[in-house]
Amino acid sequence: EIVLTQSPATLSLSPGERATLSCRASQSISSYLAWYHQKPGQAPRLLIYDASSRATGVPARFSGSGSGTDFTLTISSLEPEDFAFYYCQQRNYWPRTFGQGTKLEIK
């Protein structure tokens, strides 16, 4: 099973700042990594797929990069609605697995 390790566990930033979230896979998953965010009481929402492709309707301030085992989600300038939990997920191998999540909180 592929283990995805997200860091940091919690990221405290202010609106307007740049956020960088990391996801590391226990072995190469090519570019088959997705990112989701989830606000309390809501279902997750797909942000990025195939490491760097933005999903429909996702603002341009969200970008993804990486391949192999190391991946990054960058939010260029934080908006108030971006403070949430973020999860990475791989689809290169079964079972599909998620990272444990990063909480992005307001500083």
Place this chain on the structure above:
Amino acid sequence: EVQLVESGGGLVQPGGSLRLSCAASGFTFSVYDMNWVRQAPGKGLEWLSYISGSGRTIYSADSLKGRFIISRDNAKNSLYLQMHSLRAEDTAIYYCARDNNDGYGYRPFDSWGQGTLVTVSS
């Protein structure tokens, strides 16, 4: 508009069974692969099971040890999760989620339902 609506959750005793449903609308259900994902209270996301659009291909998490069975009825635009031998640790919100492979790249879990809460307790 794509809609996924889960139902069937509730309180069940340990060792009991439950069948969850996910009603799909706003898209051609039979063309899309579907999944179940759960989230225990205050915890992260856990993928449970996948079924192809035709229903012929199924994958499930090994941790379920065959207790949960995914199925679909394309004529009814519905996805199901039959759960047996439920344990306290199965308490979670259960989401159905669609995979989208419409030619713009394979987007896993591109649409989600609102979830249905399953509580396993005596």
